[in-house]
Amino acid sequence: MELILGLATGVVFGILLQKAEVLRFDKQVGFMLFKDATILRFMLSAIVVGAVGLRICAELGMLEFKIKDAALVPVALGGLIFGAGWAVAGYCPGTAIGALGEGRLHAFWVILGMITGAGIYAESRHLLRWKFLKLYDYGPVTLPQITALAPWLIITVLAAVAIILFVVIAKKL
Amino acid sequence: MQLFIFKSRWSPYLAGTLAGLLAVASVVVSTKYLGQTKYLGASTSFVRAAGMVESHFQPERVAKNNYYHKTGTKVDWQMMFLAGIFFGALLSSIAGGTFRFEAVPALWSEFLGPGIIKRGFFAFIGGAVALYGARMAGGCPSGHGLSGMMQLALSGFVAMAAFMLGGIITANLIYKRSW
Numbered sequence: 001m002e003l004i005l006g007l008a009t010g011v012v013f014g015i016l017l018q019k020a021e022v023l024r025f026d027k028q029v030g031f032m033l034f035k036d037a038t039i040l041r042f043m044l045s046a047i048v049v050g051a052v053g054l055r056i057c058a059e060l061g062m063l064e065f066k067i068k069d070a071a072l073v074p075v076a077l078g079g080l081i082f083g084a085g086w087a088v089a090g091y092c093p094g095t096a097i098g099a100l101g102e103g104r105l106h107a108f109w110v111i112l113g114m115i116t117g118a119g120i121y122a123e124s125r126h127l128l129r130w131k132f133l134k135l136y137d138y139g140p141v142t143l144p145q146i147t148a149l150a151p152w153l154i155i156t157v158l159a160a161v162a163i164i165l166f167v168v169i170a171k172k173l
Numbered sequence: 174m175q176l177f178i179f180k181s182r183w184s185p186y187l188a189g190t191l192a193g194l195l196a197v198a199s200v201v202v203s204t205k206y207l208g209q210t211k212y213l214g215a216s217t218s219f220v221r222a223a224g225m226v227e228s229h230f231q232p233e234r235v236a237k238n239n240y241y242h243k244t245g246t247k248v249d250w251q252m253m254f255l256a257g258i259f260f261g262a263l264l265s266s267i268a269g270g271t272f273r274f275e276a277v278p279a280l281w282s283e284f285l286g287p288g289i290i291k292r293g294f295f296a297f298i299g300g301a302v303a304l305y306g307a308r309m310a311g312g313c314p315s316g317h318g319l320s321g322m323m324q325l326a327l328s329g330f331v332a333m334a335a336f337m338l339g340g341i342i343t344a345n346l347i348y349k350r351s352w
Contacts, residue, residue, distance in 0.1 A: 002207050006250035009199045010257015013192065013213065017258065018265035019180070020188035025278035032337070032344035038185050043318060045189025046196065050323030053197030063200045064210055066320075068311050070327040075317075076335045078309025083339015085303025087347060088295050090278060092314045092336075093215035093304065097255050101262030104275045109293045113300025118216070119223030120301065121308040122240040128309070143325045154325055166186075 014098050017042075023098040025090035025106075032087055037173040044162040051155045067140035074133050089113065181269040196319060203250070211250050212324075214316030216307040218252045220244045284348045310335065 017023050020042045030036030057063050086092055089110045091099055096114065099107035144151040177183075196213050203211035224246035228235045235241050266272035277292045285291065307313040310332050312321065318336065321329020 002209075002250050003248065003253045005203060005207065006211070006253030007257040007260075009195065009211075009213075010254035010259075011261040011264070012195055012257075013254070014258035014261020014263075015178070015265040016183075016188045016192045016195065016261075018262040018271075019183040019269065020185040020192075021182055022185070022188075023262060026280045029280055029344055029348060032340040033348060034341075041185035042189040042192070043314070045186050046193040046319055047322045049190045049193025050196045050319065051193075051325065053194060054200065054323055057197060057201055063204050065324045065326075066210055066212055067324060067326045068317065068321055068328040070331065071311070072331060075310045075328055075332050078306045078311070079317075079332045079335020080339035081306030082303050082310060082313065083306070083336045083341070084343040085299045085301070085306055086336065087340045087343035088299030089303055090281070090296075090299070093219060093307065094255065094258055094313070094315045096300065097215075098258045098262035101259040102266035103272045104278070106276055106278070106289075106292050106296050109296035110300035113297035113302075114216075114219045114304040115222045115226065116297070117301035117304035118219035118308060119227060121305045122220055122223060122238055122244075125240050125308075138327065141327050143327060143330070146327060151325060 013094075014101060017095060017098045018102055023091075023095050023102055023104070025099070025104065028090050028092070028095065029087065035173070037169040040169065041166065044165065048155070048159045048162050051158060055151055055155060065142070067142055070138040070141050071134075072136040072138070077133075085117075178265065178268045179270075181271050192319075193323070196323060207250075209250075212316070212320035213254070214251060214312060214320055215255060216304060216313040216316060217244050218249075218255050219304050220308060221246055221249070221252060280348065306339075 020038065021027055022039055022042050027036050027038045031039040054063065058065065089096065091107055091110050093114055096107045096110040100111065143154050199211055199213060203209060220241070221244055224235050224241040228246060235246060276289045277287050281292055310317065311328065312332060314333065314336055317329045317332035322333060
């Protein structure tokens with residue numbers, strides 16, 4: 001059941017990624033070069049719709065949140081390292097697999113590299129014991145918690161920012 | 174009217190909206206029927222895959238590794254989710270007529286040349302660096318970006334900002350005509 005559900009969810013997600021053209025190297029790197037806004041449009045639409053949906057379902061008691069720790073140093077540092085690799089590979093983990101599905105064969109090397117990188121991390125994680133990595137770890141906090149603002153207010157602001165960005169980029173890209 | 178799946182392209186606003194609904198549906202359905210809440214994510218599976226490969230050669234070493242122990246080394250929901258992305262993209266691209274074999278992307282070729290081995294080498298290195306960073310950060314643009322940000326998690330916003338900053342700086346250094 002778990003495996004079938006995972007597969008079904010993936011098939012639908014794969015279709016959506018493919019139809020939106022976010023699986024293309026040129027779109028991903030184009031986003032980083034400010035030459036293409038497909039990724040931005042796709043991600044912001046998904047985040048705003050998802051935020052509204054999750055909030056409604058949470059208030060109805062249908063789900064629970066699973067918040068990752070805001071360990072700011074490893075998140076920011078790891079994030080920057082990820083970004084550097086992302087620009088060279090041209091794919092993030094999910095899109096590398098989708099890109100291979102639509103025939104982009106070089107994504108195979110990206111996937112192989114990703115498995116290797118994961119293995120290197122698993123084997124060398126014990127070396128990352130520097131103290132600064134543990135600084136500024138705020139635990140699993142959300143924006144409503146740290147700002148003391150109502151979740152719906154933050155979602156409204158997020159939606160407004162998304163719409164403004166869409167209008168601005170629609171004129172340029 | 175042309176059937177939706179046979180269209181070559183959907184608006185990214187529409188596909189993104191549907192992806193947001195899918196993320197919510199996945200969380201609700203998995204909570205109800207699996208008793209576990211499944212948010213969309215991808216990078217943990219690469220650790221599992223690495224653990225599976227490594228166990229073929231050094232099973233004891235993998236069994237003793239805390240990190241592999243934490244992520245697990247068996248096929249789970251998320252690995253099947255990734256397999257699904259592959260088949261979904263394959264199906265969609267064939268139906269839409271956009272399936273195409275590509276060894277070197279056009280943009281890469283424009284700045285770094287058409288060499289297949291060169292592209293393959295850097296694709297591998299880029300993938301390795303990206304996943305190392307993703308595991309240090311605790312997620313990728315799916316887990317932190319989509320799932321984290323839609324839950325309004327601070328970690329999601331910080332991670333996505335860092336992903337983009339790292340990507341923007343690196344891309345602007347690499348893909349420049351002056352090379």
